[in-house]
Amino acid sequence: MLSRTANDLYWMSRHTERAENTARMLDVTYRMSLLPYRMMAPGEKWAEPWALPLIITGLATSYYQRYSELSPENVLHFMVLDASNSNSIYASLQIARENARAQRGAITIEMWETLNQTWLEMRGKSFADITARGVSEFFEWVKDRSHLFRGITFGTMIRDEGYSFSRLGTFLERADNTARILDAKYHTLLPSVDDVGGAVDYYQWSALLRSVSAFSSYRKIYRDVITPLRVAELMILRDDVPRSLHHCMNAIYEILQALCDEDRLEPERLAGEIHAQLHYGKTERIFKVGLHEYLLAFLEEIGALNVELNKHFLVPTYA
Amino acid sequence: MTANPKLFFDEMRGLTGSVLPHYAPYVDWLEKLPAEYLAQKRQEADVLFQRVGITFAVYGEEAGTERLIPFDIVPRIIPAADWQRLESGLAQRVRALNMFLRDIYNEQGILKDGIIPARKVLENAQYRSVMQGMRVPGDTYAHIAGVDVVRAGEGEFYVLEDNLRVPSGVSYMLENRKMMMRLFPEVFGRNEVAPIDHYPDLLLDTLRQVGPDSVSDPVVALLTPGSYNSAYFEHTCLAQQMGIELVEGQDLIVRDETVYMRTTRGPKRVDVIYRRVDDDFLDPHVFRPDSLLGVPGLFSAYKAGRVTLANAIGTGVADDKSMYPHVPEMIQYYLGEKPILNNVPTWQLRKKEDLHHVLDRLQELVVKEVHGSGGYGMLIGPTSTMAQRAEFRERILANPEKYIAQPTLALSTCPTFVESGVAPRHVDLRPFVLSGKEVRMVPGGLTRVAIKEGSLVVNSSQGGGTKDTWVLER
Numbered sequence: 070m071l072s073r074t075a076n077d078l079y080w081m082s083r084h085t086e087r088a089e090n091t092a093r094m095l096d097v098t099y100r101m102s103l104l105p106y107r108m109m110a111p112g113e114k115w116a117e118p119w120a121l122p123l124i125i126t127g128l129a130t131s132y133y134q135r136y137s138e139l140s141p142e143n144v145l146h147f148m149v150l151d152a153s154n155s156n157s158i159y160a161s162l163q164i165a166r167e168n169a170r171a172q173r174g175a176i177t178i179e180m181w182e183t184l185n186q187t188w189l190e191m192r193g194k195s196f197a198d199i200t201a202r203g204v205s206e207f208f209e210w211v212k213d214r215s216h217l218f219r220g221i222t223f224g225t226m227i228r229d230e231g232y233s234f235s236r237l238g239t240f241l242e243r244a245d246n247t248a249r250i251l252d253a254k255y256h257t258l259l260p261s262v263d264d265v266g267g268a269v270d271y272y273q274w275s276a277l278l279r280s281v282s283a284f285s286s287y288r289k290i291y292r293d294v295i296t297p298l299r300v301a302e303l304m305i306l307r308d309d310v311p312r313s314l315h316h317c318m319n320a321i322y323e324i325l326q327a328l329c330d331e332d333r334l335e336p337e338r339l340a341g342e343i344h345a346q347l348h349y350g351k352t353e354r355i356f357k358v359g360l361h362e363y364l365l366a367f368l369e370e371i372g373a374l375n376v377e378l379n380k381h382f383l384v385p386t387y388a
Numbered sequence: 389m390t391a392n393p394k395l396f397f398d399e400m401r402g403l404t405g406s407v408l409p410h411y412a413p414y415v416d417w418l419e420k421l422p423a424e425y426l427a428q429k430r431q432e433a434d435v436l437f438q439r440v441g442i443t444f445a446v447y448g449e450e451a452g453t454e455r456l457i458p459f460d461i462v463p464r465i466i467p468a469a470d471w472q473r474l475e476s477g478l479a480q481r482v483r484a485l486n487m488f489l490r491d492i493y494n495e496q497g498i499l500k501d502g503i504i505p506a507r508k509v510l511e512n513a514q515y516r517s518v519m520q521g522m523r524v525p526g527d528t529y530a531h532i533a534g535v536d537v538v539r540a541g542e543g544e545f546y547v548l549e550d551n552l553r554v555p556s557g558v559s560y561m562l563e564n565r566k567m568m569m570r571l572f573p574e575v576f577g578r579n580e581v582a583p584i585d586h587y588p589d590l591l592l593d594t595l596r597q598v599g600p601d602s603v604s605d606p607v608v609a610l611l612t613p614g615s616y617n618s619a620y621f622e623h624t625c626l627a628q629q630m631g632i633e634l635v636e637g638q639d640l641i642v643r644d645e646t647v648y649m650r651t652t653r654g655p656k657r658v659d660v661i662y663r664r665v666d667d668d669f670l671d672p673h674v675f676r677p678d679s680l681l682g683v684p685g686l687f688s689a690y691k692a693g694r695v696t697l698a699n700a701i702g703t704g705v706a707d708d709k710s711m712y713p714h715v716p717e718m719i720q721y722y723l724g725e726k727p728i729l730n731n732v733p734t735w736q737l738r739k740k741e742d743l744h745h746v747l748d749r750l751q752e753l754v755v756k757e758v759h760g761s762g763g764y765g766m767l768i769g770p771t772s773t774m775a776q777r778a779e780f781r782e783r784i785l786a787n788p789e790k791y792i793a794q795p796t797l798a799l800s801t802c803p804t805f806v807e808s809g810v811a812p813r814h815v816d817l818r819p820f821v822l823s824g825k826e827v828r829m830v831p832g833g834l835t836r837v838a839i840k841e842g843s844l845v846v847n848s849s850q851g852g853g854t855k856d857t858w859v860l861e862r
Contacts, residue, residue: 072650073639171615174628182439189438230652332654382652387641 074175075234076383081168081176082222082238085184088161089215090246094122095148096208097280101272102141119144125253126156145204146196158211162191177225180218187214233324237378240324244317244371247281251304252364274300281312301360302352314367315347321374333381336374343370397543397800398812399464410467410860413578418462418810426805429571430461436567457560458853462810463568464802464817464835465579471831471859474537474545477728478819479827480719482533485550485706486823487722489529493519493702503721504714512711513759514704516667518674522691524700525598526825531698532591532662533821534558537729537833539800546730546797548816550715552699552707554664557854558820559622561834562587562629564856580861582831587820588629590828591662597824598696599659606659606696609633609649611640613665613681623664637665642685645692660696667701709758709792710736732797738789746793747784750777753793755784768844770796799844804837804855814838816846817857831859 101118119141123129128147131154136143151157155164166188173181199207219239226232254277274295278284283303290307291299308315322337322344329337355363380386397403400411407415437456466474491497492509499506509515534555536548565584569576592608599606612623614636627634639649640658648655663670669679674687689695705711713734716727735742735753746753750769757765767780784791801812819833835857836846846852 070652071633071635071639072652073636074633075652167615170620170624173624174634178440186439234652330653385650385654387650387655 070175070230072383072385074172075230076379077168077172078175078231079234079238079378079383081165081172081184082235083242084161084165084168085215085218086239086242087156087246088158088165089212090243091122091126091148091156091158091161092208092211092215093280093282094125094246094250095145096205097276098122098144099141099204099208100279101276121253122148125249128154128156142196145199149199149207150194150196159191162188162214172231175231177221179221179225183214183218183221187218230328233328234382237321237324240317240320241371241375243312244314244321245368247304247312247314247317248364248367248371250277250280251301252361252368271295278303283310283312286310297360298352298356301355305355305363306347306350306352308348315344315350318344318347328382336377336381339370339374339377343367343374396798396812396814397539397541399466399539399543399800399802399815400812403542410465414463414465414575417575417578426461426810430805433459433461433567433571436570437563440563457848458839458851459564459567460804460813460837460839460853460855461568461571462803462805463856463858464815465858465860466832468860468862470543470545471582473728474819475829475831477545478535478537478821478829480723480725480728481535481547481550481715482530482821482823482827484719484722485533485552485715486527486529488718489700489703489706490527491722492705493529494521494523498718498721501721503717504711508710509705512705512708514702514708516702516705518687518691519700519702525601525693525696528598528823529700530703530706531594531598531700531823533823534818534833535821537817537819538797538815540797543800544730546732547715548732549709549712550707551818552703554666554699555818555820556619556622556664557818557834557836558587559619559625560854561820561832561857562625564834564854568856579858582859582861584830584832587830588626590822590830591626592630592632594822594824594828595660595662595696595698598698600693600696602693603659607632607657608660608662609635609640609658611635611637611661611663611665611683613669617664619664626662632662637680637682640683640686642683642689645685645689645694647683647686647689647695658695660698662698667704670697670701709734709756712792732794735793737784737791737793742793743784743788747781750781752796754796755780755791755793758790758792766845768796771842771844796844802835802837802855804839804853806839806841811841813841814844814846815855832857 098118098121101121117139119139120129122144123132126148132144132147135147135151147154147157149158152159152163154160162184166184169176169181169184194207222232222235226235254273271294274297275284278287278295278300281304287295287299287303290303293299303310303313305314307313308319310316318340322340325337325340400407400415402408434456437459488498492499492515496506498504499509530552532555534551534557536551538546538548540546562585595608596606599608608630609632610623610627610630612620612634614620617623624634633639633649635649635658641648641650641655643655647658647661649658665681668676669681671682671684671686672679673684675682686695686697687701690697690701713731713736716731719725719727735746737743737746746755750767751772753769755767755769767776769777772780799814799816802815803810804813806813815835815837817833817835819829821827821829835855836848837853837855838844838846839851839853843851848854
C-alpha cells in the first residue's frame with residue numbers, strides 16, 4: 070500500500086476519534102458546570118470546570134490569545150466551532166473528511182459517505198444550532214457519528230493494511246486522550262490533598278468515568294465507592310475496559326505484530342515494551358512513581374511510537 | 389415543450405417538431421408521469437450527488453471550494469446508426485492524429501512534403517523538442533482522447549476540438565449513468581441502452597497494452613496533481629475502478645532510470661503512468677523547475693523506455709487550435725481516406741485575408757484563443773455587446789496569430805428539465821477514444837448542456853451541466 074494512503078487512513082481515524090474525545094470531554098465539563106458546588110467553595114481552582122478542556126488539550130495559551138475571559142460560551146466556541154483551532158471538533162471532522170476524500174479509493178463507499186455527511190452537517194451548524202437544545206444533544210451527535218464511522222469501518226472494510234493503519238489511528242488517539250484526561254483530573258485539578266475524598270471529588274471522579282463511558286463498568290467491577298486508586302487501575306491497567314491504556318495497547322501491539330516484518334521491527338518492539346509495562350504493571354507501583362510522572366512517561370512513549378510508525382510506514386525516506 | 393424549429397436541430401423533434409422515432413418510447417413514458425415527479429427526482433439526484441461527493445473544484449475561488457455540476461435528468465438519446473458513423477469517424481481521426489504525432493517527432497514527412505508548414509509545428513508552444521527522435525511503445529501518443537463533437541444544421545456531426553493532453557469528464561459520464569439507473573430503473577427496461585460501465589476495464593487494458601517492451605505484467609498507477617485539483621474526484625474514481633494506485637508526485641521516486649512508488653513495504657516499481665498532470669509539471673529537471681507536482685528524474689526513466697507515460701509528452705501540438713484546421717489533411721495524408729466527420733470552417737487570423745474577413749463580421753462569428761480552453765478567452769459574436777466586440781478587436785489586432793474564428797454553429801438542442809419544465813437546451817458531446825494496440829471506445833460519451841436558455845457555452849466552469857447519453861443498441 071502507498072505510504073501516503075496509509076498515512077491518510079491513520080489520520081482519518083485519529084481525527085474522527087479526536088472529535089469524539091473532545092465531545093466527551095466538553096460534555097463532562099458541561100455537566101460538571103451544572104452542579105451547584107460553585108457555592109461551596111467559590112474561587113477554588115476546581116470550581117472553574119471550563120478550564121478543564123483547555124488544560125487537558127494543552128490549548129490554554131492559544132485560547133487566551135483569542136479570548137480574554139474564561140467563559141462557557143468562549144470555550145465552547147473555541148473547542149467546537151473555531152476552524153483556526155486545529156483541535157476543535159469542526160477542524161477534526163474537516164481533516165478526517167479531507168483524509169477520506171484523498172483516499173476514497175482505499176476506503177468503502179459507506180465510510181466515505183459517513184464522514185462526508187458528518188462534515189456537511191457540521192459545516193451547517195451555528196453556535197445557536199449547537200446550544201438550541203442543550204449542548205449535550207450536539208455532543209451525543211458527535212459521538213454517534215464517530216460510533217457509526219467506527220462500526221461501518223469494522224463492518225465494511227477489507228482486512229488489509231489500510232484497515233490496520235486506520236485501527237492504529239483510533240487506538241493511539243484514544244490512548245493519548247485517556248492518559249490526558251486522567252492526568253488533568255488527578256494532577257492539575259486537585260493539587261491539595263485536603264480536597265481528596267470530598268463530595269466535589271466524588272462528582273469529579275464520576276464525571277471523569279462518565280466521560281470515558283466507564284462509570285457503569287466501575288460499578289460492575291468494584292461495587293464500592295469511587296477512589297482514585299481504583300479509577301487509575303480501571304483506566305490504566307484493566308484490559309477489559311475499552312478506553313483503558315492497557316486495552317488500547319493490546320490492540321496496537323497486536324496490529325503491529327502482524328504489520329511488522331524483519332525490515333521493520335522497531336515499531337513492534339516499542340509497542341511490545343509499552344504493552345508489557347501495562348500488562349505486568351501494578352497500581353501501587355504507579356502511585357509510587359507518581360501518577361502524573363507515570364502518565365507523562367506514557368505520553369512520551371506513544372509519541373515515540375508515532376515517530377517510528379512515520380519512519381517505517383507512513384512517511385518513509387529512502388537513502 | 390417547444391423548440392424554435394426554424395433555427396436549431398432538436399435531437400428529439402428534429403426540424404419539424406414531431407417526436408423522432410428513437411425518442412418515442414422515452415417520451416411515451418415521460419408524458420404519463422405526474423407533474424411533481426421530475427422535480428422530486430431532480431432533488432433526489434442533488435442529494436445523492438452531494439452525499440457521494442461528486443463535485444469539482446472551481447479555479448479562482450477559495451481553495452477547496454467544491455461545487456456540484458448541475459445534472460439534468462432527461463437523457464440524450466442517439467440512434468444506433470448515428471453512433472456507428474460517429475464511432476468510425478472518431479477512430480479514423482484519432483488514428484491519424486497519433487500518426488501525425490509519431491511523424492513530427494520522428495521523420496517529419498508531413499512537414500517535408502509541405503502539407504503543414506514546418507514552422508507552425510516546430511515553433512508551436514506545445515511542441516516538445518525533448519521528444520524528437522524518441523520512440524514510444526506501439527507508436528501511440530494519445531492513448532486517451534476526448535474529442536468534442538457537436539451537431540448542427542440538420543444534425544450533421546462536427547468536431548470542435550481534439551483534446552489529446554489530459555482530457556477529463558469521463559467520471560461524470562459513468563456517474564450520470566449510475567444515477568439514472570438509480571433514479572429511473574423502469575425506463576431502462578423500455579429502451580435498449582448500450583452499456584458504458586466497462587470503460588475502466590477498457591482503459592486499464594489499454595494502459596497495460598502499452599507498457600515497456602521488457603515488462604510482461606506491467607504495474608499501472610494514476611498520477612494526480614492532488615486533492616485540490618478540479619478533477620480529483622475523477623482521478624480517485626478511475627483509480628478505484630481500475631484497482632490501481634492513485635499516486636502524487638511525492639509518492640514516486642526515480643532510481644537508476646526506474647520509477648518506484650513509496651509503499652509501506654518499501655519501494656515498488658511502476659511501469660505505466662496514466663498521468664493527469666500537464667507536461668510542464670511532470671519533471672522539474674526537464675520542464676518547469678518550480679513544479680512540486682512532478683517527479684524529479686521522471687523524464688530520464690521515460691527516455692530510457694523504462695516507464696510509459698499516457699498520454700505521451702508533447703501531444704498538445706496536435707490538439708492546438710492552430711493545428712485543428714489541418715486534421716482533415718492529416719487523415720488524407722496518413723490514411724488516404726476522406727474524413728468521415730466534418731471540421732468546422734476556421735479562419736486563421738494570422739492570415740491577412742482571414743483577419744479582414746473576420747473583423748468585418750465579429751458579430752456573426754465565434755473568436756477563440758489558439759491556446760485557450762474551458763470556454764475562457766472566447767467571444768461569441770451574436771450574444772456579445774458592442775463594448776465586448778470593441779475590446780476583442782483590440783486584442784486581436786495586437787496579436788492576430790493568437791486567434792482563430794469560426795462561424796457560430798446552430799448547435800443542436802436536447803430536451804432538458806429546467807425551471808419552466810422540459811425545454812430545449814444546447815448540447816455538445818465528448819466521447820472518449822482509447823488507443824492501445826487498437827482504437828476502442830464505449831458508446832456515447834459525456835453530454836454537456838448549456839442550462840441557460842439560448843446559451844451556447846456548455847463548460848462546467850461557466851455554469852454548464854451534464855446529462856446521461858444513451859446510444860441505442862438498435
